[in-house]
Amino acid sequence: MTDLSHIRNFSIVAHIDHGKSTLADRLIQSTGTVQDREMKEQLLDSMDIERERGITIKAQTVRIDYVALNGEKYVLNLIDTPGHVDFAYEVSRSMRAVEGSLLVVDSTQGVEAQTLANVYQAIDADHEIVPVFNKIDLPASDVSRVAEQVEDVIGIDASGAIPVSAKTGQGIREVLEAIVHHLPAPQGDRDAPLKAMLVDSWYDPYLGVVVLVRIKDGVLKKNDRVRFMQNGTVHQVDRIGVFKPGMLPVDELGPGEIGFLTASIKQVRDTRVGDTITHEKKGADKPLPGFKPSIPVVFCGLFPVDSAEFEDLRDAIEKLALNDASFSYEMETSAALGFGFRCGFLGLLHLEVIRDRIEREYDIELITTAPSVVYHLYMRDGEMRELHNPADMPDLTHVDHIEEPRIKATILVPDEFLGDVLKLCQDRRGIQLELTYAGSRPLVVYDLPLNEVVFDFYDRLKSVTKGYASFDYQMIGYREDNLVKMSILVNDEPVDALSMMVHRDRAEMRGRAMCEKLKDLIPRHMFKIPIQAAIGGKVIARETLSALRKDVTAKCYGGDATRKRKLLDKQKAGKKKMRQFGKVDIPQEAFISALKMDS
Amino acid sequence: MPETWQEGGFGLYVHWPFCQSKCPYCDFNSHVVERVDQRAWADALSAEVARHAAETPGRVLGSIYFGGGTPSLMTEHTVAAVLAAADQGWTLANDVEITLEANPSSVEADRFAGYRAAGVNRVSLGVQALRDPDLRKLGRLHDTAAARRAIEVAQETFGRVSIDLIYARQDQSEEDWAAELDEALSLGLDHYALYQLTIEPGTAFGDRFARGRLPDLPDEDRSFRLWETTQEMCSAAGAPGYEISNHARPGQESRHNRIYWASGDWVGVGPGAHGRLTLDGTRIATEGIRAPGAWLASVRERGHGDSTRETLSARETRDELVLMGLRTRDGIDLDRVARAAPDEPELALDAMKAAGLVEIEGRTLRATEAGRVLLNSVIAEILPD
Numbered sequence: 003m004t005d006l007s008h009i010r011n012f013s014i015v016a017h018i019d020h021g022k023s024t025l026a027d028r029l030i031q032s033t034g035t036v037q038d039r040e041m042k043e044q045l046l047d048s049m050d051i052e053r054e055r056g057i058t059i060k061a062q063t064v065r066i067d068y069v070a071l072n073g074e075k076y077v078l079n080l081i082d083t084p085g086h087v088d089f090a091y092e093v094s095r096s097m098r099a100v101e102g103s104l105l106v107v108d109s110t111q112g113v114e115a116q117t118l119a120n121v122y123q124a125i126d127a128d129h130e131i132v133p134v135f136n137k138i139d140l141p142a143s144d145v146s147r148v149a150e151q152v153e154d155v156i157g158i159d160a161s162g163a164i165p166v167s168a169k170t171g172q173g174i175r176e177v178l179e180a181i182v183h184h185l186p187a188p189q190g191d192r193d194a195p196l197k198a199m200l201v202d203s204w205y206d207p208y209l210g211v212v213v214l215v216r217i218k219d220g221v222l223k224k225n226d227r228v229r230f231m232q233n234g235t236v237h238q239v240d241r242i243g244v245f246k247p248g249m250l251p252v253d254e255l256g257p258g259e260i261g262f263l264t265a266s267i268k269q270v271r272d273t274r275v276g277d278t279i280t281h282e283k284k285g286a287d288k289p290l291p292g293f294k295p296s297i298p299v300v301f302c303g304l305f306p307v308d309s310a311e312f313e314d315l316r317d318a319i320e321k322l323a324l325n326d327a328s329f330s331y332e333m334e335t336s337a338a339l340g341f342g343f344r345c346g347f348l349g350l351l352h353l354e355v356i357r358d359r360i361e362r363e364y365d366i367e368l369i370t371t372a373p374s375v376v377y378h379l380y381m382r383d384g385e386m387r388e389l390h391n392p393a394d395m396p397d398l399t400h401v402d403h404i405e406e407p408r409i410k411a412t413i414l415v416p417d418e419f420l421g422d423v424l425k426l427c428q429d430r431r432g433i434q435l436e437l438t439y440a441g442s443r444p445l446v447v448y449d450l451p452l453n454e455v456v457f458d459f460y461d462r463l464k465s466v467t468k469g470y471a472s473f474d475y476q477m478i479g480y481r482e483d484n485l486v487k488m489s490i491l492v493n494d495e496p497v498d499a500l501s502m503m504v505h506r507d508r509a510e511m512r513g514r515a516m517c518e519k520l521k522d523l524i525p526r527h528m529f530k531i532p533i534q535a536a537i538g539g540k541v542i543a544r545e546t547l548s549a550l551r552k553d554v555t556a557k558c559y560g561g562d563a564t565r566k567r568k569l570l571d572k573q574k575a576g577k578k579k580m581r582q583f584g585k586v587d588i589p590q591e592a593f594i595s596a597l598k599m600d601s
Numbered sequence: 602m603p604e605t606w607q608e609g610g611f612g613l614y615v616h617w618p619f620c621q622s623k624c625p626y627c628d629f630n631s632h633v634v635e636r637v638d639q640r641a642w643a644d645a646l647s648a649e650v651a652r653h654a655a656e657t658p659g660r661v662l663g664s665i666y667f668g669g670g671t672p673s674l675m676t677e678h679t680v681a682a683v684l685a686a687a688d689q690g691w692t693l694a695n696d697v698e699i700t701l702e703a704n705p706s707s708v709e710a711d712r713f714a715g716y717r718a719a720g721v722n723r724v725s726l727g728v729q730a731l732r733d734p735d736l737r738k739l740g741r742l743h744d745t746a747a748a749r750r751a752i753e754v755a756q757e758t759f760g761r762v763s764i765d766l767i768y769a770r771q772d773q774s775e776e777d778w779a780a781e782l783d784e785a786l787s788l789g790l791d792h793y794a795l796y797q798l799t800i801e802p803g804t805a806f807g808d809r810f811a812r813g814r815l816p817d818l819p820d821e822d823r824s825f826r827l828w829e830t831t832q833e834m835c836s837a838a839g840a841p842g843y844e845i846s847n848h849a850r851p852g853q854e855s856r857h858n859r860i861y862w863a864s865g866d867w868v869g870v871g872p873g874a875h876g877r878l879t880l881d882g883t884r885i886a887t888e889g890i891r892a893p894g895a896w897l898a899s900v901r902e903r904g905h906g907d908s909t910r911e912t913l914s915a916r917e918t919r920d921e922l923v924l925m926g927l928r929t930r931d932g933i934d935l936d937r938v939a940r941a942a943p944d945e946p947e948l949a950l951d952a953m954k955a956a957g958l959v960e961i962e963g964r965t966l967r968a969t970e971a972g973r974v975l976l977n978s979v980i981a982e983i984l985p986d
Contacts (some may be wrong), residue, residue, distance in 0.1 A: 196705035528978055554976040556796040556846050560861040561875040563921050
């Protein structure tokens, strides 16, 4: 137990690639929290996918013991937060568990969209903020320009900013001192009834559910019987401890401290993030203010390539859901793809991460159908229905109107690409809300339909700006528009997995683009194949894939028989990976690629 | 009932793995070396012939084929030694066909008489093109004039002469090819092997193609029309196609290659050579060690040059029967297909028959002309999973 005045709780906010994980590594390493031989890059990113993509997905925590220059010993608790917009919700709740933030800005790049989004969350959480300008070892580093930007755009004082190189370790000691002297100590009352905030929880195969808590008041001890106030459930605490960053048992956790508990809880779903934990007896009367639950905004179907793997897929999805309450799923049957699951995600990155994990950790090849957002269908009888899958679109005569989710997108872009970005937003049915300057760079705010963004907006944005734009968004609600379901027919058979909701004015263009794409993606068959886009019974676009004309090996003698036979087996195996629609084989990549737009 | 291989015949394939230079399109097992110990190779090839003869006693050998590489780099003594070993190991058929692949250069034409004396009675000349710039692009060391002279000498020396030509080359129009093929057909040879250029991975062309440095190859539609033109012209000239790429005057078809297409038995001797032998009712696939030096050492030290020797399953045997047999005008005997794999599901013929891509006459299954040009897809459809 450490005295409140010697505890500092903080998080690090940064745009992706600005060096947040490297800075965390350096803080951990320089204080001897981890031995050099145990040190690996991006220490806090425990999943392979996190390390590979250089992103943090789950919040991670580490307790750092630091002896300051004044000779006093401090406990510094770092909660490392995800940088990506899909996981903004995790950021906001982590912020509520700490009192201060390091704002890391790449001094060669300056302020970016995610810097803004995350720093505003820190400001909302009443944090003290210490700016840290990273990458000063690089020649392109311009600390004074970045300081100006931070003051102009974010509006916080940058005079105390610390120039560092997380790579070389320069400035790390100054950062640690700033945490001690500039960030506030937590407040709390050791003698008051226990109030612990449930910050996060995840499943550990050996321990069951591990609950990350921040103690506000009171003291938590091993074997305590505790009540989860919102859930109303009671558990006996098996274990308490802190992360260094491995789990280290402790006897008690007092006010201001961050640590974990386990209590033989089986599912992550049994714990509610934002809940307040108190003692069963003599507990607190009022819970801490909670968090809003996160809700999935993007849905798609996941089907096993090999239909025999459906049960394996169910098993994989259930295991992943154990650890990720923000991911939803229900069984889905598709005429073309067989049995699978309709799954809901926080965003596209979340979708990709889950999909990659199923493919990699469970070794199941997947077909992913077109991502869709949740539409609100207002029926003529006054009922409102949610539509998660275009294939479930009811007969239009029963529908009064359709509303779609809209977002507010914030984009920072170098001047030279501004025109392209405005055109992209305009093409995606955007409404301009703001066009201002963040320092010398335009800052564009658009109201956009989420369905125009989910698929490839971010890819297109990166490509039209050569990677120089930064982007963030938040949901702003639902609005009515002229939306229709577009079906795709291949060889006159509707392919349900390719049907999509589109704006009526853009239907012809999307339909044409889809048909052209599919024409390239579907291999030639021994017969010609019409590919059509239709709204209701009306064909709005059509292409014809001509028949295969020549497909024969020129030379085949005694030495070729073995090779030819093996090639044929391979070809057959490849064909199994395609899906048959009537007589047509469609390769699985067609389901994703066909939807990527070029404009 | 005869063993099924006997319907396809019995032959010997001898692989000579050396070339003067490597052609950019060639993915055969060929190597360029400074010097070859002809005596050592003659001994090793003969020893392998004897080894295989010992496990196939009493058979009558219908064909011998020297392929490569460039077998016309063998001395006549080497050829004679291998033929003597074959004669010793088996009974040679009265009408045995003995073919040797040769480069159409003047140097090699000088050796033709020696090969003839050793017993070679058919030659297959790698002419490849009758246009000098294209010969250079294909990496060939001869020119058209030399090829024409070599053809003349071959016609005088051997009873039967075949030439190879490669078409569907870079920038080749239908008119260009028709004119070139017309010249070839007017040579009045009895056999033409006409291959569409295929870009194989692991070759110089394959590498260039992957880097986008092999432009203007015909697309699928043009390559179809080139194929069609070829069929029409050869038929009109009295040398119709009897296999995807092979054309002959009636009776002049390659007997040796028919063994492959009809799933007969053949002994494969030399580096990388494949063989198929039916021994005690079991079909065995053999393959020689590919690297020439390693093969030679293995024959000397271990008494054989095989890298693999494996038993083919009934299904594999049946699949080979179908995928090789449908390449020919003669087609395949469905009863033989059924006998090869009695417990396997039957061929799925209905859809391909309805599409006019295969036809059945009596118990003979054939690819139609429309089916032959799509044969890879047709075979994938009819062979059950």
